[in-house]
Amino acid sequence: MVVQQDKIAYVTGSSRGIGNALVQALINEGYFVYGLARSNDFVHEKFEFIELDLNNLNKVKSFVFNSLAENNLLVNNAGSIGEIKPVGSISNDSIEQVMNVNTLAPQILINNYINRFKNENKTFHILNISSGAGKRPISSWASYCASKAAIDLFSETVAEELDWKGMSNWHIHSCAPGVVDTQMQVEIRSSIQSDFKSLENFKSLKENGELVSPEEVVQKLMQMVKNPEQFSNVVTSVRDF
Structure with a gap:
């Protein structure tokens, strides 16, 4: 569906955690939001769910950004930590899935997004x-660390290219949210001590209310959404706000 709005956002991983909280904050800020995820139970007149499995790269490559507004936002939020085990003990499928969801799918979506709208004289912001x-x-x-390092450097490179091409109406950031109480933390705490030497540290974060x-997190991310031009560093953290 093509929507006519002043503000439009696409958010991956919109079904839970940071993604779902961000969807609601964006709606409150006047955005029409497209949620890209494998499942959804959120309903709102300014929200449309689009089923998209980021591990299926053929589906990701064929995804088309149709809607355009004065202010446009793409948030690559979906993430996977994969199997929590040392290299040599993890499955190759886990490595592939982590890199697909955390690195390759966001790169493909960003490529499609810029290609689709690069000649438009509107405002665009990509937030990874x-x-x-x-x-x-x-x-x-290992795979999770590598995937996030990759998206940071990819973001910095895209920023260099946008500057080179004089596309001053585009902004891109890669922001670390800190240690957040999400399903991923549940997965981490459910790992096995013999596979993960830092297990007790992560259990204590929950136990100590840290x-x-x-x-x-979304309260801080919205500062960047509202004023992307004020954040000069492409790679940043909410702890820097």
């Missing part, structure tokens, strides 16, 4: 949800 794990090695998270809520 990254991770501090892309800045340092975490044992048993995890932030998706809503708290």
